[in-house]
Amino acid sequence: MKLVLKNTENFVNKRVNIYKRSVPCLDQSWHYHAEFELLYISESSGIRFVGDSVSPFYPGDLVLVGSYLPHLWRNDESYYEGQKDLMVNTTVIKFTDNFMGEGTFENPEFSEVKKMLELSKYGLSFDKSVSDSIREELLEITDLSKGYQSISLLEILYKLSLTENKKVLSTTDMRQFTSESPDRLDAVIKYISENYKNDISLNDVAEVACMTTNSFCRFFKKLTNKSFTEFLNQVRIRNASRMLVQENSPISEICYSVGYKSIPNFNKQFKQIMGLTPKAYRYKL
Incomplete structure (x- = not known):
């Protein structure tokens, strides 16, 4: 396995890509991509690696990963407890910084969102109380039309930018800007x-x-x-x-x-x- 630069074809020319995953296990490779990623875990537990951060994760885990920041979520075998057909359920939101148009976050009213996106180069983890408060929005966003998805995402990001219940994960800037993966x-x-x-x-x-x-x-x-x-x-x-x-x-x-x-x-x-x-x-x- 290798550190992978992900540039999936179905994301080309798209500024927002939102989907649910129900899979037997999470990522198998340490990887990074140009887009920001907001990842919500509704079912699963294990260990996540974000930059140089190593932490356990549980249902309700909500993390914002900045562009080009290597990351990996790995399930622990204890999650399955002999239930080999148990699935991992996640909501994945990938987006560019101009998903609402060029310069949107340069506007003063979105200054907190801009700060949060800049800080996400280290990875940001949100308290479970925060993820619980927007759980329904995270679960329902995949069912919306493309236009409403963008509007809902903007609202989610704005709410997250205002909360103090978030913490920086990586202690250093670990972003990878080369396609030559280690x-x-x-x-x-x-x-x-x-x-x-x-x-x-x-x-x-x-x-x-x-x-x-x-x-x-x-x-x-x-x-x-x-x-x-x-x-x-x-x-x-x-x-x-x-x-x-x-x-x-x-x-x-x-x-x-x-x-x-x-x-x-x-x-x-x-x-x-x-x-x-x-x-x-x-x-x-």
Whole structure:
């Protein structure tokens, strides 16, 4: 698999492309595209990667991804719980910054929308209270005529721009402006997200990338803004945080199930990344 520049034929000469997806699983490749993307998850859970951000997602997840920002949503196997026919339901809204005409967001009344779109180069996640408040609009927008879709999208973006319940995801500008996609990085991210529960060494991932360990470390840091160890810990801890929310398993069991062999180390890494101990995190929720 590789990091893909998506330029689907059915989007050519279109400024808004809105559709629902009901599929067995979400994206299989780390990818980016020229359009902005507003993605709403109505059914599914797992881990999402947006720029250098790694976070769990749940039903109600609403994220605005800026143009050329690499992203990937991956389902976790626990979502299916033996139900192999269970589907993932999403609403996908792709649009250009001129979908309402040239210079629309230069008008003072849309200054907040303009700021939000500029900030989306880092990816923006909206609180579930926000997504719940516009849930019906997100679910019904696909049934509207093209004209009303654009009007509804403008209203949604305006509402989102006014809320304070949103957070920036990526810590750095990770946008890709070249069509030469780093196949190696996509293969590594896929390998880590599928094998984080097992022992993964630096040699293992360097071999996946077909590189020496020194070359891989420089390559991975440049493209993700994280070392391999930092990235692996984030994937493990974010999965652990999701399990603490969704499951009643003992913390020690969750520790081992995400790849840690030492509970003290698990607690240390969890607090460093999440700001709370696993016990405090579960209690807070």
